[in-house]
Amino acid sequence: MKRVIVCMKPVPDPKAWDRLKTDPVSKTLIREGIPSVVNPLDKHAVEAALEVKDFFGAEVVLLSMAPLDTRPVLREVLAMGVDRAVLLSDKAFAGSDTLATARILAQGIRNIGEFELVLCGNFTLDGSTAQVPSQVAEFLDIPNVMHVCDMKIPKAGHLLLTQKIEQGFVKLEAEPPLLLSFTKEANKPRYISFMEILAAEKREIQIWDNAFLNIDKTLIGLEGSPTQMADLLLQTKQRKAVKLTGKPEEIARELADKIHQLGII
Amino acid sequence: MDFLMSEREELLRKSVREFAESEITPKIEAMEKTGEFPVELMKPMAKMGITGIIAPPEFGGVGLGYLARTIALEELSRVCAAISMGVQVHHMAIFALNDFGTDAQKQRYIPPLAKGETMGVVAVTEPSGGSDVVGMQATAEAKGDKWILNGRKCFITNSHTSDFWVVIAKTAEGAKGLSAFIVEKNHPGAKTGRVEHKVGLRGSNTGELVFDNCEIPKENILGQEGGGLAVALKTVSEAGRTGMAATALGIIGACLEEAAKFASERMLYGKPISSLQAIGFYLAEIFTELDICRLLCYRASWMKDQNMRSDTENAMAKSYTCDAAVRCARKAVEIHGSYGILQEYKVQRLLRDAVVTVPAGGTGQIGKVVLARAALAPYKKK
Numbered sequence: 096m097k098r099v100i101v102c103m104k105p106v107p108d109p110k111a112w113d114r115l116k117t118d119p120v121s122k123t124l125i126r127e128g129i130p131s132v133v134n135p136l137d138k139h140a141v142e143a144a145l146e147v148k149d150f151f152g153a154e155v156v157l158l159s160m161a162p163l164d165t166r167p168v169l170r171e172v173l174a175m176g177v178d179r180a181v182l183l184s185d186k187a188f189a190g191s192d193t194l195a196t197a198r199i200l201a202q203g204i205r206n207i208g209e210f211e212l213v214l215c216g217n218f219t220l221d222g223s224t225a226q227v228p229s230q231v232a233e234f235l236d237i238p239n240v241m242h243v244c245d246m247k248i249p250k251a252g253h254l255l256l257t258q259k260i261e262q263g264f265v266k267l268e269a270e271p272p273l274l275l276s277f278t279k280e281a282n283k284p285r286y287i288s289f290m291e292i293l294a295a296e297k298r299e300i301q302i303w304d305n306a307f308l309n310i311d312k313t314l315i316g317l318e319g320s321p322t323q324m325a326d327l328l329l330q331t332k333q334r335k336a337v338k339l340t341g342k343p344e345e346i347a348r349e350l351a352d353k354i355h356q357l358g359i360i
Numbered sequence: 361m362d363f364l365m366s367e368r369e370e371l372l373r374k375s376v377r378e379f380a381e382s383e384i385t386p387k388i389e390a391m392e393k394t395g396e397f398p399v400e401l402m403k404p405m406a407k408m409g410i411t412g413i414i415a416p417p418e419f420g421g422v423g424l425g426y427l428a429r430t431i432a433l434e435e436l437s438r439v440c441a442a443i444s445m446g447v448q449v450h451h452m453a454i455f456a457l458n459d460f461g462t463d464a465q466k467q468r469y470i471p472p473l474a475k476g477e478t479m480g481v482v483a484v485t486e487p488s489g490g491s492d493v494v495g496m497q498a499t500a501e502a503k504g505d506k507w508i509l510n511g512r513k514c515f516i517t518n519s520h521t522s523d524f525w526v527v528i529a530k531t532a533e534g535a536k537g538l539s540a541f542i543v544e545k546n547h548p549g550a551k552t553g554r555v556e557h558k559v560g561l562r563g564s565n566t567g568e569l570v571f572d573n574c575e576i577p578k579e580n581i582l583g584q585e586g587g588g589l590a591v592a593l594k595t596v597s598e599a600g601r602t603g604m605a606a607t608a609l610g611i612i613g614a615c616l617e618e619a620a621k622f623a624s625e626r627m628l629y630g631k632p633i634s635s636l637q638a639i640g641f642y643l644a645e646i647f648t649e650l651d652i653c654r655l656l657c658y659r660a661s662w663m664k665d666q667n668m669r670s671d672t673e674n675a676m677a678k679s680y681t682c683d684a685a686v687r688c689a690r691k692a693v694e695i696h697g698s699y700g701i702l703q704e705y706k707v708q709r710l711l712r713d714a715v716v717t718v719p720a721g722g723t724g725q726i727g728k729v730v731l732a733r734a735a736l737a738p739y740k741k742k
Contacts, residue, residue: 167367174371287375289409289422292368 096151096251096271098210099144102158102200102231103172105131105165106221121190121317122324124221131165133172136216138284139277143246144214145176145285151251153211154178158203160188160196166300174287174295181207185304190317193222197230199315202308204235211252211271217242217278225276232274240267244280369431372424376432379408380439388440391563392709395555397446398563399521402476410436410447412474414599415454419466420474426661430606434657437610438617441713442563444610445720446479448603449517449564453480455599456526460540460583460591469524469542481525482600483513483569484592490515491726493528493538493592498571500529500539505578507541509571512553517720519567520552526595527569528588538588542580549574560712561720596722597671598664601678604721605657608678608685611714612650615685618707619643619692622699633695642691649688653681672734679727685714 107115108130116125133141144155157172157180159165169180183203191199204213213235218225225241232239244264245257258265259278305315313319337353339346354360365373387398405411413429415421429451437444450473457469473480486496498511509529519525524544531539543550553568583591620643623634633639656677663670689711693700700707718724 167370170367171371171374174375286379286404286408287371288407289372289375289413289424289428292371292375293422293424296368 096147096153096211096248098154098156098208099147099212099214100156100158100204100207100210101137101140101144101172101177102213102215102228103137103141103169104134104159104216104219104221105161105168106134106219108132109220117327122327123190124327126162131161131168133168134216134219134221136218136220136277136279137172138175138216139279139281140214140216140275141172141175141177142282142284143243143275143277144212146246146282147212147248148176148178150248156181156207156210158200158207159183160191160199160203163302169300170295171287173298173300174291175285176291177298179298180300182300182302183304183308184302185306185308187305187312187316190320191315192320192322193224193226194230194321195315195319197227197234198319199308199310200227201231201234202310203303204231206303206308211273213237213272213274215274215276217276228274228276235272235274237272237274238269239274239276240269241276242278243275244278246275246277246281365431369428372428373431373435375408376410376435377438379404379410380436380443384436384440384443388563388709391440391442395557395562395565397442397479397518397521397565399479401443402479404476405447406474406476411450411476412454414451414458415470415474416458419458419470421454421470426602426664427658430602430609430657430661433603433606434610434613437607438613439610440563441607441611441710441717442561444603444607445561445564445717446518446521448600448607448721449482450480451603452482452595452599453522453526456482456540456582456591456595457542459594460587461542462579464579465542465582472523478523479518479521481516481518481522481569482592482595483516483519483525483527484596485513485515487512487514491723493589494535496528496530496538498527498529500531500541502531502578506575507578507581509541509543509549509574509576511571513569513571514553515556515566515720516569518565519569520555521565525569526582526591527571528592529571531585531588535589536586538592539585540582540588540591541576542582543569543571543574543576547574547576550576558716560709560714560716562712597674600721601674601727602657602660602664604717605653605660605674605677605681608681608714608717609650609653609657611685611710611717612646612653612681612688614706615688615692615710616643616646616650618705618710619646619695622696622707626697639695642695646688646691649684653677653684656680671730675722675727675730675734678722679724679731682714682717682724685717686711689714 111129147153148155155177157177160183163184215228229239242259244259247255254269256267409422412421413424416423433444501508527541527543549572551570553570555567623639624632626633660670660673660677692707
């Protein structure tokens with residue numbers, strides 16, 4: 096295996112979600128002032144890529160489409176042991192839906208060059224569509240396996256995959272080139288070591304804009320997005336008090352029923 | 361001046377925080393019950409670079425320096441101060457060996473510490489106390505090609521989790537009569553004594569070392585004969601006080617988080633108690649103490665990284681931060697009301713841990729003696 100590409104999305108830090116606002120016109124999230132973190136499932140994709148690197152010595156390239164100020168997030172992934180990073184960043188990319196995003200990522204992958212595997216998280220914490228990995232695979236015309244909860248590579252070019260489905264698991268055998276998207280059960284992402292923090296300072300983050308990628312502007316950004324957000328509402332959590340009345344045994348019965356209905360027991 | 365942390369330091373903080381939250385948190389309950397340090401964490405901490413953070417790369421360390429160490433200890437302590445305590449003393453041993461050791465001693469003893477194969481110990485304190493270093497009773501006598509050690513060391517952090525110890529003993533009378541030695545636990549006559557059960561920092565191992573006609577090779581003297589006081593004082597000042605201060609700093613950070621979280625959730629009179637001014641003032645005080653202590657701790661460590669003399673700043677960071685940790689933990693407990701004294705709530709542990717930081721690593725009062733001396737120095741009559 097020579098090269099593995101990992102897609103990563105910097106997402107708004109869940110700890111700051113109560114400060115998130117949406118743009119009233121584009122209905123997209125306003126990210127200014129909200130710190131970005133690595134999309135949690137993408138860390139599992141990174142770990143899977145690094146395991147391939149550990150066993151086969153493959154080059155691991157990080158690919159991300161995000162604003163320039165997310166470079167520290169890319170640096171964090173580089174410090175996990177990734178060899179280099181490519182950041183696709185251009186105002187023309189803003190407002191892209193999943194299809195336009197996948198088109199941009201696929202073009203980024205083509206420009207990185209030959210690869211055996213493209214690895215992604217199963218979905219992102221902010222969008223949660225889980226559409227992008229399959230769309231990227233489609234643009235690249237390669238097979239794609241979602242919900243990968245285990246990956247074994249007994250020899251280069253032969254993958255044993257376990258796919259998590261609603262009622263069980265599917266065992267698959269596959270050959271590269273492939274796009275895989277991982278669930279959190281796939282592995283335990285490694286902690287960043289101080290040695291890797293120092294090493295990552297010397298690793299390159301290339302910035303590619305659309306002048307470099309050369310994608311037709313009508314196919315990217317808001318204009319190139321066939322789906323538009325109608326509205327975006329943030330979930331709020333509130334405590335709710337319910338007063339039960341009646342005889343003690345009736346209250347106890349009703350309480351037990353409610354706890355059962357809520358799925359607590 | 362620049363008060364901004366670098367990208368490197370921010371990333372280091374984040375990585376230690378993630379590690380501590382995920383790997384240390386599940387160990388705390390057992391640590392509190394047994395009083396034992398989870399030595400199995402040493403290897404993963406070594407893999408991250410925590411154990412060897414101040415050790416030079418040629419001896420298996422990372423060589424990131426003292427500000428990085430303070431941030432790492434602060435983050436460990438934010439989750440569990442007992443872990444930070446064990447690690448900071450571990451660093452003290454690396455400091456002593458690196459500053460005073462011969463090349464052969466460094467080659468032999470620093471790599472196993474940096475790699476987390478064993479834990480570091482610096483043994484100064486005796487049953488009669490630790491502040492009066494010159495008054496210690498333990499002796500070392502030259503006999504042929506060996507040193508013969510006799511005496512006891514007590515309140516020694518990592519005493520039972522280490523394979524070798526840096527020990528200070530008397531080779532002659534007076535301040536120039538102390539010498540430092542590297543004693544391996546399998547040297548004849550070297551023994552571990554009782555294990556102490558502390559009110560706080562319970563998961564850090566504290567105990568006795570006993571030397572009963574203990575024979576150690578002649579070459580295991582650390583530094584010059586008669587240079588033991590310098591080993592003790594420099595190690596305590598430059599690694600011990602800053603490490604203890606960082607441990608207390610982590611406790612204060614945890615106090616603020618726990619108190620603010622509880623005050624925002626606990627309802628009284630139909631509103632969260634954070635809206636009550638009395639609670640708000642407590643939170644403001646903890647918030648301010650955290651910032652004061654951060655500045656003191658980071659300055660002292662930064663000065664060490666710049667090779668500046670920082671004995672006064674180390675003593676200030678240590679004595680102020682450890683006292684502040686007790687004040688903040690007490691306020692955090694009070695904010696919790698009766699919940700604060702329940703074992704299920706973290707704040708009671710924070711208070712117990714904070715109390716132990718005050719006498720540890722050079723007492724707060726000795727720190728203030730250093731500070732008083734520095735304050736009076738310009739006015740000293742010749």
